[in-house]
Amino acid sequence: MASAAEKKRSRWLADDDDDQPKGGDLRSTLSRSKGGASKKRKASSATSTKTDAAPAPATTSSAPAAPTAPTAAPTARRRALSPAPPPPPPAPPAPPARLATMTPAWIQSCRSVEHYEKLNRIDEGAYGVVYRARDRSTGEIVALKRLKLDQERHGFPVTALREISSLLRLRAHPHIVHAREVVVGGTLTSVFLVMEFLEHDVKGLLTSMPMPFLASEVKTLIAQLLAAVAFLHARGRVHRDLKTSNLLLNNQGMLKVADFGLTRVIARDAVAAGVRPLTPLVVTLWYRGPELLLGADTYDATAVDMWSVGCIFAELITRTPLVPGRGEIDQIDKVFMLLGRPSPAAWKAMGDLPHAKNLNLARYAEWTGEAAVRARLRAKVPGLSEQGADLLAKMLEWDPKRRISAQDALEHAYFREHPPAKDPAMFPTFPSRANGEMKQRDSPSAPVAAHDVDDAPGGRIPDDDDDGGGGGLFSDAAVASVAGPAAPFHLRA
Numbered sequence: 001m002a003s004a005a006e007k008k009r010s011r012w013l014a015d016d017d018d019d020q021p022k023g024g025d026l027r028s029t030l031s032r033s034k035g036g037a038s039k040k041r042k043a044s045s046a047t048s049t050k051t052d053a054a055p056a057p058a059t060t061s062s063a064p065a066a067p068t069a070p071t072a073a074p075t076a077r078r079r080a081l082s083p084a085p086p087p088p089p090p091a092p093p094a095p096p097a098r099l100a101t102m103t104p105a106w107i108q109s110c111r112s113v114e115h116y117e118k119l120n121r122i123d124e125g126a127y128g129v130v131y132r133a134r135d136r137s138t139g140e141i142v143a144l145k146r147l148k149l150d151q152e153r154h155g156f157p158v159t160a161l162r163e164i165s166s167l168l169r170l171r172a173h174p175h176i177v178h179a180r181e182v183v184v185g186g187t188l189t190s191v192f193l194v195m196e197f198l199e200h201d202v203k204g205l206l207t208s209m210p211m212p213f214l215a216s217e218v219k220t221l222i223a224q225l226l227a228a229v230a231f232l233h234a235r236g237r238v239h240r241d242l243k244t245s246n247l248l249l250n251n252q253g254m255l256k257v258a259d260f261g262l263t264r265v266i267a268r269d270a271v272a273a274g275v276r277p278l279t280p281l282v283v284t285l286w287y288r289g290p291e292l293l294l295g296a297d298t299y300d301a302t303a304v305d306m307w308s309v310g311c312i313f314a315e316l317i318t319r320t321p322l323v324p325g326r327g328e329i330d331q332i333d334k335v336f337m338l339l340g341r342p343s344p345a346a347w348k349a350m351g352d353l354p355h356a357k358n359l360n361l362a363r364y365a366e367w368t369g370e371a372a373v374r375a376r377l378r379a380k381v382p383g384l385s386e387q388g389a390d391l392l393a394k395m396l397e398w399d400p401k402r403r404i405s406a407q408d409a410l411e412h413a414y415f416r417e418h419p420p421a422k423d424p425a426m427f428p429t430f431p432s433r434a435n436g437e438m439k440q441r442d443s444p445s446a447p448v449a450a451h452d453v454d455d456a457p458g459g460r461i462p463d464d465d466d467d468g469g470g471g472g473l474f475s476d477a478a479v480a481s482v483a484g485p486a487a488p489f490h491l492r493a
C-alpha cells in the first residue's frame with residue numbers, strides 16, 4: 001500500500017525522475033561553500049573520469065505528427081491544406097557545455113515550483129521543456145519552461161542565464177513574451193522560467209488552420225514582429241533564432257516573440273560598427289542567412305535577424321517555409337535557386353567567406369537586379385503585392401550591409417497600401433492546441449551546439465549589461481532590471 005508521502009508526491013518531482021538523472025536537493029547543493037565543492041570534486045575525480053569521458057548522445061526531435069483536423073468546418077473562407085514540409089535535418093552533435101563559474105546568488109532565493117500545478121506538457125526544444133501550469137494562489141494559467149540543466153554538474157549554463165536576463169529585462173514590451181519569475185524544484189536540474197501563457201504558436205496555426213491568414217492579418221502580424229525586433233536591436237540585443245515556432249499568438253491577436261536561448265547582447269560600439277566576432281552556429285536552418293551558411297564568423301547579427309523575419313513574412317502568406325533545405329548544402333542551394341547567383345555588385349564580400357569557394361556558381365542563374373528578385377519572390381509567394389515583394393526583397397538582400405533594418409521596415413510603403421492592417425481585436429479565434437497536446441515538430445530545431453560555442457574573445461564570459469557599466473550577466477541588478485514601458489504597436493494612417 002502506498003504511503004502518505006508517495007500519495008502526495010509532486011507531479012514536478014515525478015517528471016524530474018522520469019526525464020533527468022538523480023541529483024541532490026537544489027537549495028542544499030547551492031548553499032555549499034566553494035571550498036567544500038572543490039574538495040568534493042577532487043575526491044571524486046577518479047570515479048568521474050569514466051563518466052565524463054563518454055559524450056552525451058545528441059537529442060533529435062521525433063518525426064512530425066500529421067496535422068490535426070479542425071474541430072469545426074470553416075464558414076467564411078475556403079478550406080485549404082498546406083503541403084507537408086520536408087523532414088527536418090538532424091541536429092548537430094553537442095560539444096561539452098560552457099558553464100558559468102558560479103551559480104547566481106539569486107537562484108537560492110527563488111520560490112518553489114510547487115506554487116504551480118502542472119497541467120500538461122506543451123513543447124520541447126533545444127534549450128528546455130515547456131509546460132502549461134496553474135498558479136495555485138490565483139488560478140492563473142501560465143507557461144513554465146524547465147531549463148535544460150541535465151548535463152551540468154559544477155556550474156550554470158550561460159545560455160540559461162542569457163535567456164533569463166533577456167526576458168526579465170525586456171518583459172515590458174507588449175510583443176515580447178512576459179516573464180514573471182524563476183522558480184526551482186527539488187533537484188539541481190529543476191530550474192523553471194515562469195511566463196505568460198499564450199494559446200497558440202504561429203507555426204502550429206499555419207499547419208492546422210483551415211484557411212490562410214488574410215492579407216490584412218499578415219500585415220498586422222509582421223508589423224508586430226518588426227516592432228519587437230526593432231525594440232531588441234535598439235537595446236543592443238539580437239535574438240538569433242527567429243522562426244514561426246518561436247512566435248506566440250493569443251486570442252486577442254497579439255503576437256509575441258519567445259525563446260531567447262540564443263540571444264546575445266552586442267556592445268554598443270560593435271552595433272554601431274555593424275559587426276563583431278560571433279559563432280555562425282545559430283538560427284534554425286530554414287531561417288538562416290546566407291552569410292552564416294557560408295561560414296561567416298564576423299557578421300552583423302541584426303541583419304541575421306532580419307533575414308529570418310523575411311522568411312517568416314513569406315511563410316505567413318504561403319503557410320509553408322520559404323526555403324526548407326534538408327541540410328546546409330541543400331539550404332544554400334535553395335537560396336541561390338530562389339534569388340539567383342549574386343554578382344559582385346550585389347554582394348562584394350561573398351568571395352571572402354570560408355565556404356564560398358566550394359560553391360559551383362555556374363549552375364545558378366545570375367542575379368540581374370532588384371526588379372528580377374521581386375518578380376521571383378512574387379512567383380514564389382502568390383498573393384504578395386508589389387510593395388510586399390519590395391519589402392521582402394529588402395529583407396532578403398544578399399549583402400547583410402544592405403539588408404533593411406527593423407525600424408526602416410516599419411516605415412515601408414507596404415504598411416500604407418490597401419488593405420490596411422487589421423485591428424488585433426478583430427482577429428479570428430482558433431481552438432488551442434496547447435491544452436492537452438504537444439506542439440507539432442515539423443521544422444528543424446535550433447542548432448544544439450550553438451549554446452556551447454564560446455563566442456567571447458579569450459574564453460571570457462561576456463558582460464550582459466546593457467549599458468556596459470558593471471553588474472553584468474550574474475548580478476542581481478542585471479536580472480531584476482526591466483526595460484522601460486512600451487505601448488503595443490499601431491500602424492500609422
